[in-house]
Amino acid sequence: MVLKNRLELRLQQRLALTPTLRTRLSILRMGPLDLAEEIAREAARNPFLRHEPPSRMSAAEALPEADLAAPDLGFQEDLRRQLALKPLSPMIAALAEFLVGELREDGFLDVELRILAAEIVQPEALLEQALEVLQSCEPPGIGARTLPECLQLQLVAKGLDAGDAAATVWQLPAFAKRDWPVLKATLGLDENALRARANLLRGLSPRPVPERPLSEAAPLRPDLRLERYSDGQFAIVPHMSARPTVMLDMAMVRRAETEGFAPDLLLRAKTLIDAVDQRGATLARIGEWLVRAQGMFFLQGPEGLVPASRADLAAELDLHPSTISRAVSGKAIDVDGRLWPLAMFFSSALSGPHGMISSRAVKKRISDLIAAEVKAKPLSDETLVEKLSAEGIDIARRTVAKYRQGLRIPSSSARRKLAHARGTEKPGG
Structure with missing residues (x-):
């Protein structure tokens, strides 16, 4: 047998969802309060980080030590804990955790998987697998992309198989009318079984995550601020006093470079700072776009709004549509002392x-x-x-x-x- 050396080129798909990318995407989605808490937590365990809380956060608003030790991170953190207990491959685990960060506050996933797949350079089929894992977590309906899917997932959690759940949701209008003859014909159940199915439907929720009472809702803080000038012009600038400051402890960095210790923590610190800087730069670009596209709003109020979509903004700034969704989510602008959510600038x-x-x-x-x-x-x-x-x-x-x-x-x-x-x-x- 003759052995020959041969040079081969192979295309291999690697997991593009690196820890650095996950940090960047997560930080971009955070509002100012969440960002301040995340930076405080990381600085508490990373000696390379120094931080200052937002200057507008008074002593009364500062988190007590107990909260810093065991903060209530909401349903996302609970989902991450559930995922950590599942026997998943590293790739599916990483993608499922990524999808957790893409969920809306009500638990819905409103970004198409094909868009996310293109952004992180992964097959859509893998994201489908990761979403299936996420949707197996509590609360039932989590990760649904539509209301029917949310209801179907809840019915499956109540014991129906996927096919029966889908057929039941499809017949919601007939259930609403209590049209038993039509339901008997379409679902093949007798009236007693149909009434039991109707009782199941009455126990469903239209939202995977219940809306928190206003008394429990986190206060909105601005990331941007309208600045008016004496000549009638105006600009939108970063609201620096409402955001935390994070930096490297250069003395610790020099020591690490000399002694070669904790390179992983140094990388985490640099990654976090880069992500915070990129978040600020993205929001600043959105502010510039608001001046150009929605300038009449700042002169006339809501009557001056013009139709605009997140896709329009993504195209103009040459950013991915999901990047715009993250950047807008939970963010606000201070206009003459009144806060307006960035989401309100986008409408049909x-x-x-x-x-x-x-x-x-x-x-x-x-x-x-x-x-x-x-x-x-x-x-x-x-x-x-x-x-x-x-x-x-x-x-x-x-x-x-x-x-x-x-x-x-x-x-x-x-x-x-x-x-x-x-x-x-x-x-x-």
Whole structure:
């Protein structure tokens, strides 16, 4: 047998989701308070880091020592603990933990897997496997991409197999009408079984993670600030006093370079600082875009909003769409002392008197019309449609109803009853 040397080129797919990338993506998604807590925790165990908390955080707002020792990190940390107990390959474990960081506050995953796969250079099939693992965690429905999927996952957790769960959710309209003949024909169950299935449906939640009461919600802090100048111009700048400062302890770095100790901790420190710097740079670019794209908002308020999407911003800044989603999530801008979530600058478009108009501007107009109505004769949704149409805004009644409900404004009949009840109250009663 003759042995021959041969040179081969092989393409191998490596896990691109390195600890450095995970840190960068995680830091970008954090709001100022979460960022300050994360930096404080890391500095407490990393001798190469020095940090200063946000200057606007008073002593009363500072976290007590007990919280620093065992902070309540919410459902994400609980998911990470659950994942750590599962027998997973390193790749699937890393991808599942990555997906945890992509979840919204309500537990939904609103970024398409194909987009995430392209961003981290991994096969979409692997992300599907990681998502399946994540969706097997508690609470049921976690990681769902749609409401039907959320409900299906909860039904599976209650004992149905995946096929029965999907078929049941598909028949939700029939269950709502208690249309037993149709349900018998489609699901092949008798009425007793169907009633038991209906009871299961009544116990489901539309959100994987319940919304926290306002009293428990974390206060919003700004990352950006509007700065107005005497000539009428304005700019959006970083809100430096509301963000923590983190830096290397250069004395420790020089010692490490001389003695060669703890290189992994030094790398972690540098990675964290780079991630914080990149987060700030990304938000600064978004601020510059807001001046260009939404300048009328800063002059007129919500009525000046123009339609814009996260995809528009991603294309203009040459960033990945999921990068924009992370950067916007949980962030706010200080405009003349009032905080506005960055998410409110992105909305769909409706036809208006001078071209397209932001749906958020339409919501503001609906709110103003209702605020000015005669309380004893509240405006119906049909009347609101007529008034908006007279102003050149093309909108359907069901859209008005949806926007009104989103503003948490009761229907006209409910507002009329409330006005009547208030009118019949006796003074001092």
